Each structure stands twice: as C-alpha cells, then as structure tokens.
Amino acid sequence: MQSIETVTTQGRRRAALRRTIIGYSFLTPASTVMILFIFVPVFMAFYLSMFEWDLISPMRFVGWQNYARIFGSSDFYIAVRNTLYFVLVQLPLDFGISLGVAMLLNQKIRGLSFYRTVFFTPVITSTVAVSAVWMWLYDPFDGLFNYLLELVNLSPIGWLNDPKWAMFSVILMTVWKGLGYNVVIFLAGLQNIDSSLYEAASIDGANSWQQFRRITLPQLSPTMYFVLIMGVINSFKVFTQIDVMTPGGGPLKSTMVIVYLIYMRAFNSFRFGEASALSVLLFLFVLSLTLLQRFFLEKRVHYN
Amino acid sequence: MKRMLVLSLVLALLLAGVSTAMAEKVTISFWYAIGGNAGRVFQEMVEEFNAASDSVFVDAVYTGNYGETAQKVTASLAANTLPDGGLIPAAPLFTGRVGNYLIDEYLRGPKGLDMDDFYDEFWNYNRYDGRIASLPFNNSTPVLFYNKDILTQAGLEPKAPETWDEMVEMATQLKEWAAAQRVRNFTPINMRSQDWMLKAFILQNGGELMNEDYTASLINESAAVEAIEFWVSLIDQGLMPAGVHDRARDQFIAGNQAFLFDSTAGIGTIAGTVEFDMATAMLPGNKQRAVTLGGAALTMFPSTQEKQDATWEFLSWLLTPENVASWSAKTGYVPVRKSVLESDEIQTLFAEQPYYKAAFEQLEYVVSIEHFWELGALDDYLGQLINNVEYKSLTPQEAADKLVKDLADDIARNE
Known part of the structure; x- marks a missing residue:
C-alpha cells in the first residue's frame, strides 16, 4: 500500500516532468534552427578542414595538410596582420568616439532626439549602400575628400586605391557607420548611473574629471566590457565593406582580412577544405581572445 | 439545366485537350546568367521559341550574374540538382571537368551545326581537355x-x-x-x-x-x-x-x-x-x-534522352544564322557565325551604330585558350x-x- 507521501512525491515528479517537457517543446523550434544552421555547419567546418574538396570532384582526405598549407603561405600572415591592424585601429577609435558622443548626448541639450537619430541612422543603413556612397567620397579623381584636401592645398590621396591608405579608409567608414550602435548602448549605461552619486560628489567638491574617473568609469564598466567583447568579435568578422569597397583584397592585398581570405579560398578558388581550416583557426583565435578578455577584464568590471 | 451540363462537358473536353497538348511538350529547365537589356532579349527569344515549338517548352530562369550563377551551378553539381541546360559562365569547367561532352556528341551528330561557319577560336574557347564542351553564344572582345x-x-x-x-x-x-x-x-x-x-x-x-x-x-x-x-x-x-x-x-x-x-x-x-x-x-x-575573348556559353547537362534532345533543339535554334544575327544586333555581343557579318541586320546595325563595326571586324584576330x-x-x-x-x-x-x-x-x- 502506498503512503500518501509517496503519492504526492510522484505527483510532484510528474508535474515537474511535464513542465520540463513543455519547456523543451517551447525551446524546440529555436534550437532546431540553431542546431541545423549553426552547430551542424560549425562541426562540418571542423570535419571539412581535413579534406580537399572543390564540390565537384570527390572529397579527398588530407589530414592536417590544409593547416600546414595555411601556415606555409604568405597570404595567411598578410591576412592576420591586416585583421589585427583593423581591430587595433578601429576598436579604440570606435570606443573612444562613441563614449565621447554618448557623454555629450547625455547632457540636457535641445534637439536631443534629433542628434540621437542622426547618429543612429548609419547603423540601420545597409552596409552595401553605405560602402557605395563612401566609394564616391573616396574617389581618387572627383571624390569629395580629395576636393577638400585640394581646397586646403594638400596633395590628393589614393584612398581605397593606395596600398598605404586602403585599410585606413575602410576603417574610417566602419567607425562612422558603427558609431551609433555603441552610442546608444553607452547612453543606456550612462542613464543607469544613479544621479545621487554625482550630487554627493559635487557636494564633496569633486571636479568633473574626478567625477568621470571615480563615478562614470566604474559605474559604466559593465557596459564597456560588453561593448569591448562585441566589438572585438565584430571587428574580426569584418567582411561586407571590404568586399564592396576593395574587391579582390585591395591594392597589394592591403585589405585582405581573414574572413575575406576564407571567402576567396572557398568561393573563388573552390578550396573548401582550406577555407574550413581557416574558419577553424579564426574560431580558435576569437575564442581565445574572448577568454583572455574574460580572465583579465572581468575582475575589473564593477557590477552594482 | 441540360444546356449547362452540355456546356460544362464541352468545356471539360476542351480543357482536357489543351492539357494533353501541353503534356506532349517536353519541358526543359534552363538557367541563364545575363541580366539587363541582354537578359530581356534572351527572355524574348525563349518566348518566341516556346510559341513556335510544338514539342519543347523551355522554362528559363535568370540565376544572377556570372559569379552568382557559377556558385549555383557548382552547388547543384554537388547536390545533383542541375538544370537541363544553361547559358552559364565557364561552362566547359562544369561539363568537361566531370566528363560531360554531350555538346560535342550532338554537334557531330545528325542534327549538328555547320561548325565551319563559326570562328575556330570560338570553338577553342569552349573546349575542355581538347574536346568541345559548350557552344559559343554571348561573346565579347x-x-x-x-x-x-x-x-x-x-x-x-x-x-x-x-x-x-x-x-x-x-x-x-x-x-x-x-x-x-x-x-x-x-x-x-x-x-x-x-x-x-x-x-x-x-x-x-x-x-x-x-x-x-x-x-x-x-x-x-x-x-x-x-x-x-x-x-x-x-x-x-x-x-x-x-x-x-x-x-x-x-x-x-x-x-x-x-x-x-x-x-x-x-x-x-x-x-x-x-x-x-x-x-x-x-x-x-x-x-x-x-x-x-570573353563571355558565357550555352551548354547541356545529363538528363533523359528525351530532355537532352529537346535541349539540343533549343540550343541549335538559338544558333541559327537568323537568331545569331538578331541576338547580336539587339545586344551588341559579337556574332559567333562568320556568315552573319554580311546579314542585313548586322549591316543595318553598322549603319545606325558604327561603333560595332570595329568590334565585329576584329573577330578574325581573336586568340583564345581552352578552358582548364x-x-x-x-x-x-x-x-x-x-x-x-x-x-x-x-x-x-x-x-x-x-x-x-x-x-x-x-x-x-x-x-
């Protein structure tokens, strides 16, 4: 004979089981899509990186040869250097300018929503369209930038056509385009800071630099951490504007970043194995950078 | 009531007749990689062919520019979902490379084309591993x-x-x-x-x-x-x-x-x-x-004998001297047949737009390499x-x- 206790426990278990099933069934649509279109391709990339495959001829197992080939070719090192250049120049520029703009927009000034709209518009504009417009601005013959340089008696620049300037030109446009996104996130972070902190500080006689250093920065650190992590990942993934503005990898391969190299290997040379191996390397690279950032930075992040 | 019944019966019979007539036509799928004005001209030619032919229906689909089409064809080669024919870039690579020389076989078969009327170098451009694997059609220099x-x-x-x-x-x-x-x-x-x-x-x-x-x-x-x-x-x-x-x-x-x-x-x-x-x-x-020489080419992919014959019928129709002349005059692509240069349509084009004269007359100097x-x-x-x-x-x-x-x-x- 069952005791009342066991019956209720069973009932509770059954209820819990039902809840679990219902929970998973709600998750199923999203996770199916994720598994099919994200996780399976990710594992396929690992698998394919061991093969030589042009889609047309049969797959041929080559082991680690694709990796050996990548490390033995100059293209890989050029792409790594270009990617690092992009990340190391674009990220600080974007970070600094967007924080500054966010602090300006955090003031009580007139026409605030107008300015916010202005800064956010480039973010929602298609990258391809923006790239096309900037290509006109950068035009070496009759672009606006060279016209302005001419007005102040400076010699014209080749911009996207000059191996020395091409990457910087792409970065400039990327910063302009992405600025608004980080501005909005920083703004949200700034508005979350309790105004009583500033009031107390100013009563104690803290000047605005001290207020920024001692209140704004620590209080904003979770936001900054988020912006940094996302920024690093996005910078490593840069592709569209590179493909549109400097097709083929730019003059002397000066804008050939890792993702572009992957694209070229796969869809231009039809070397899917080598392209997959490159993607695996990029994945490991971004993963280890993110872990490093967590390790070194997260401790400094101040959560309320 | 009775009249209605008779009417509907007649209608049904009529419809059945139409659908059997449709069913008799062999439908072939066809991909083409040219947009803009040339794409419209090509679509018109397809419609003209479909209206004139009582045995073949061409279902032509625009598959994007050369790069996009090449990627699509590559993927379908791997997935075995190729169309019956196409006007595609680097066609000899998608055919000769996998041992498909159907074009060469038809070309030399009973319904082949007068190969001497085409420029030799144009044939060369359509070879893979020494054999013809596609047909010249929309070429430029x-x-x-x-x-x-x-x-x-x-x-x-x-x-x-x-x-x-x-x-x-x-x-x-x-x-x-x-x-x-x-x-x-x-x-x-x-x-x-x-x-x-x-x-x-x-x-x-x-x-x-x-x-x-x-x-x-x-x-x-x-x-x-x-x-x-x-x-x-x-x-x-x-x-x-x-x-x-x-x-x-x-x-x-x-x-x-x-x-x-x-x-x-x-x-x-x-x-x-x-x-x-x-x-x-x-x-x-x-x-x-x-x-x-540049441009895409006409080609055929393996299918049933019936569909292959139907595809050849369409491809060889596109390359009749009259069609080559009108295609060239309407699009500016160079005429791939020698005899076409003298045609009225091309001479009218020269008179109206003399720019094409130099372009078409330099064809004897074309030097091409095979696709590899x-x-x-x-x-x-x-x-x-x-x-x-x-x-x-x-x-x-x-x-x-x-x-x-x-x-x-x-x-x-x-x-």
Missing part, C-alpha cells in the same frame, strides 16, 4: 574607345592608333597638352578588366599564356614579360594611372580620358551616355594584332601580377615568375 573631341582639341588627327608606338606617341602629346592647358583630372589611357587587357597585350607581343597541354603558364618568357614591361612603362610615363582601372569607363564617359580599353559589351552603355564625338577601333597591335581547371586562378594571379608591378612591389620578371610558380603549385595540387 576588348575594343579601343577614343574621344575624338579631345584628340582634335589637342591638335591630333582624330583617329585611333594602330600600334603600341603610335599609342604612346599620341598619349604623350595628350599628356603634354593637358599639362599646358591645366586640364584637371586628365588621363590619356586607362583600361577596364585589366587582366583581360594584359592578356591581349601579351598575345600582341607574340607571347603565350599557357603551354600546349595547359600544364604550365608561359607568362615568364621574354615576349610576355616585355608586354608587362610595356604596361608598366605606360604608368611610369604618366600615360595610365596605377590601380584605378575600375574607374576607367566612368572617367572616359566624363570626358576626362582620351583612350579607353573596354569590352564590346559596354558599347551600348558608353555610346548611349557620352556627350562627345566618340569612336571605336581595333586594339592597337605590336608584333601582331590580337584580341582576347585553373583558368580562374590564372585570372586572379594576373590581377595580382598587375597590382604587384603597378605598385612596384615586384619587377615584371619577378611578378611573372611568381605567377608561373603559383599556378604550377595549383596544377600539381589538383592532379
């Missing part, structure tokens, strides 16, 4: 466009240069004139599709791109290297800008450039836009005249070579050696 107004203003005779030397001489005079007149942004010469143009320069100097069995590039031999050196000398003398070849057409249209090397496929656009007196001419030669698996790589490496020599990161000989080595590595890897 490079041609020289020149701004007669600028030449006259600079005190030159408004005619095209016949040789490299003449071209350099004219361009130098233009450069001096522009400097004296302080003409802003002026460029004497520029070339669009630079890798394609460099190929023509190499051939004009008696050089060769590949060896006979397509196992090695010959671009580092002296005749080819001389052509590359000539190219660099144009830049060194300030006659051509480095690295801005993608802007060549716009600068010519804007009236800032005297000579433009561009595709015959651009004649319609350019002639319809410019506001000055323009003319076209054969490419200038050096040791010999030579022009390269590393052709795409060769074009990429040529682009890099131009980059390297124009920005002085390598000398012409070094850059040519690098190309030959890179291509050899690729060929060895694919064996």
Whole structure:
C-alpha cells in the first residue's frame, strides 16, 4: 500500500516532468534552427578542414595538410596582420568616439532626439549602400575628400586605391557607420548611473574629471566590457565593406582580412577544405581572445 | 439545366485537350546568367521559341550574374540538382571537368551545326581537355574607345592608333597638352578588366599564356614579360594611372580620358551616355594584332534522352544564322557565325551604330585558350601580377615568375 507521501512525491515528479517537457517543446523550434544552421555547419567546418574538396570532384582526405598549407603561405600572415591592424585601429577609435558622443548626448541639450537619430541612422543603413556612397567620397579623381584636401592645398590621396591608405579608409567608414550602435548602448549605461552619486560628489567638491574617473568609469564598466567583447568579435568578422569597397583584397592585398581570405579560398578558388581550416583557426583565435578578455577584464568590471 | 451540363462537358473536353497538348511538350529547365537589356532579349527569344515549338517548352530562369550563377551551378553539381541546360559562365569547367561532352556528341551528330561557319577560336574557347564542351553564344572582345573631341582639341588627327608606338606617341602629346592647358583630372589611357587587357597585350607581343597541354603558364618568357614591361612603362610615363582601372569607363564617359580599353559589351552603355564625338577601333597591335575573348556559353547537362534532345533543339535554334544575327544586333555581343557579318541586320546595325563595326571586324584576330581547371586562378594571379608591378612591389620578371610558380603549385595540387 502506498503512503500518501509517496503519492504526492510522484505527483510532484510528474508535474515537474511535464513542465520540463513543455519547456523543451517551447525551446524546440529555436534550437532546431540553431542546431541545423549553426552547430551542424560549425562541426562540418571542423570535419571539412581535413579534406580537399572543390564540390565537384570527390572529397579527398588530407589530414592536417590544409593547416600546414595555411601556415606555409604568405597570404595567411598578410591576412592576420591586416585583421589585427583593423581591430587595433578601429576598436579604440570606435570606443573612444562613441563614449565621447554618448557623454555629450547625455547632457540636457535641445534637439536631443534629433542628434540621437542622426547618429543612429548609419547603423540601420545597409552596409552595401553605405560602402557605395563612401566609394564616391573616396574617389581618387572627383571624390569629395580629395576636393577638400585640394581646397586646403594638400596633395590628393589614393584612398581605397593606395596600398598605404586602403585599410585606413575602410576603417574610417566602419567607425562612422558603427558609431551609433555603441552610442546608444553607452547612453543606456550612462542613464543607469544613479544621479545621487554625482550630487554627493559635487557636494564633496569633486571636479568633473574626478567625477568621470571615480563615478562614470566604474559605474559604466559593465557596459564597456560588453561593448569591448562585441566589438572585438565584430571587428574580426569584418567582411561586407571590404568586399564592396576593395574587391579582390585591395591594392597589394592591403585589405585582405581573414574572413575575406576564407571567402576567396572557398568561393573563388573552390578550396573548401582550406577555407574550413581557416574558419577553424579564426574560431580558435576569437575564442581565445574572448577568454583572455574574460580572465583579465572581468575582475575589473564593477557590477552594482 | 441540360444546356449547362452540355456546356460544362464541352468545356471539360476542351480543357482536357489543351492539357494533353501541353503534356506532349517536353519541358526543359534552363538557367541563364545575363541580366539587363541582354537578359530581356534572351527572355524574348525563349518566348518566341516556346510559341513556335510544338514539342519543347523551355522554362528559363535568370540565376544572377556570372559569379552568382557559377556558385549555383557548382552547388547543384554537388547536390545533383542541375538544370537541363544553361547559358552559364565557364561552362566547359562544369561539363568537361566531370566528363560531360554531350555538346560535342550532338554537334557531330545528325542534327549538328555547320561548325565551319563559326570562328575556330570560338570553338577553342569552349573546349575542355581538347574536346568541345559548350557552344559559343554571348561573346565579347576588348575594343579601343577614343574621344575624338579631345584628340582634335589637342591638335591630333582624330583617329585611333594602330600600334603600341603610335599609342604612346599620341598619349604623350595628350599628356603634354593637358599639362599646358591645366586640364584637371586628365588621363590619356586607362583600361577596364585589366587582366583581360594584359592578356591581349601579351598575345600582341607574340607571347603565350599557357603551354600546349595547359600544364604550365608561359607568362615568364621574354615576349610576355616585355608586354608587362610595356604596361608598366605606360604608368611610369604618366600615360595610365596605377590601380584605378575600375574607374576607367566612368572617367572616359566624363570626358576626362582620351583612350579607353573596354569590352564590346559596354558599347551600348558608353555610346548611349557620352556627350562627345566618340569612336571605336581595333586594339592597337605590336608584333601582331590580337584580341582576347570573353563571355558565357550555352551548354547541356545529363538528363533523359528525351530532355537532352529537346535541349539540343533549343540550343541549335538559338544558333541559327537568323537568331545569331538578331541576338547580336539587339545586344551588341559579337556574332559567333562568320556568315552573319554580311546579314542585313548586322549591316543595318553598322549603319545606325558604327561603333560595332570595329568590334565585329576584329573577330578574325581573336586568340583564345581552352578552358582548364585553373583558368580562374590564372585570372586572379594576373590581377595580382598587375597590382604587384603597378605598385612596384615586384619587377615584371619577378611578378611573372611568381605567377608561373603559383599556378604550377595549383596544377600539381589538383592532379
């Protein structure tokens, strides 16, 4: 004979089981899509990186040869250097300018929503369209930038056509385009800071630099951490504007970043194995950078 | 009530009749990679064929530009979802490479085409591993466009240069004139599709791109290297800008450039836009005249015998002299059949738009190479070579050696 206790426990278990099933069934649509279109391709990339495959001829197992080939070719090192250049120049520029703009927009000034709209518009504009417009601005013959340089008696620049300037030109446009996104996130972070902190500080006689250093920065650190992590990942993934503005990898391969190299290997040379191996390397690279950032930075992040 | 019944019965019978007539037609799927005006002309031809034929229905689908279509065809080759036929870029690679020489078989079969009426070099362009794997249809060649107004203003005779030397001489005079007149942004010469143009320069100097069995590039031999050196000398003398070849057409249209090397496929656009007196001419030669060939090709993929026959019927219909003439006259693609040059339609085109005359008459100078698996790589490496020599990161000989080595590595890897 069952005791009342066991019956209720069973009932509770059954209820819990039902809840679990219902929970998973709600998750199923999203996770199916994720598994099919994200996780399976990710594992396929690992698998394919061991093969030589042009889609047309049969797959041929080559082991680690694709990796050996990548490390033995100059293209890989050029792409790594270009990617690092992009990340190391674009990220600080974007970070600094967007924080500054966010602090300006955090003031009580007139026409605030107008300015916010202005800064956010480039973010929602298609990258391809923006790239096309900037290509006109950068035009070496009759672009606006060279016209302005001419007005102040400076010699014209080749911009996207000059191996020395091409990457910087792409970065400039990327910063302009992405600025608004980080501005909005920083703004949200700034508005979350309790105004009583500033009031107390100013009563104690803290000047605005001290207020920024001692209140704004620590209080904003979770936001900054988020912006940094996302920024690093996005910078490593840069592709569209590179493909549109400097097709083929730019003059002397000066804008050939890792993702572009992957694209070229796969869809231009039809070397899917080598392209997959490159993607695996990029994945490991971004993963280890993110872990490093967590390790070194997260401790400094101040959560309320 | 009874009348209604009879009426509906008649209707049903009628419908059944129509549907059986439809069912008798063999439907073939067909992909084509040309958009814009040419795409519309092609679609019209398909409709004309469908209306005229009582046995074949062509279901033609536009599959995006050359690059997009090539990716689609590659993916369908892997997934076994190919159409029955297509007008696709690099067609011999998608057929000959996998042992599909259906075109060659039909060509030599009872319903074949009069192959002698087509230019030999056009057949060559459609070969893979020595055998014909596709049919020429929408081909173009490079041609020289020149701004007669600028030449006259600079005190030159408004005619095209016949040789490299003449071209350099004219361009130098233009450069001096522009400097004296302080003409802003002026460029004497520029070339669009630079890798394609460099190929023509190499051939004009008696050089060769590949060896006979397509196992090695010959671009580092002296005749080819001389052509590359000539190219660099144009830049060194300030006659051509480095690295801005993608802007060549716009600068010519804007009236800032005297000579433009561009595709015959651009004649319609350019002639319809410019506001000055323009003319076209054969490419200038050096040791010999030579022009390269570009464009997609018609081909067929394996299917049932019935569908293959139907596809051949459509393909050979597209290539009748009448259709080649009207296709060429309406789109500006070069006529692939010799006899078509004399046709009324082409002669009318010459009268109305004289720009096409030079383009079509230089066809006897076409030099082409077969399609081989590393052709795409060769074009990429040529682009890099131009980059390297124009920005002085390598000398012409070094850059040519690098190309030959890179291509050899690729060929060895694919064996």
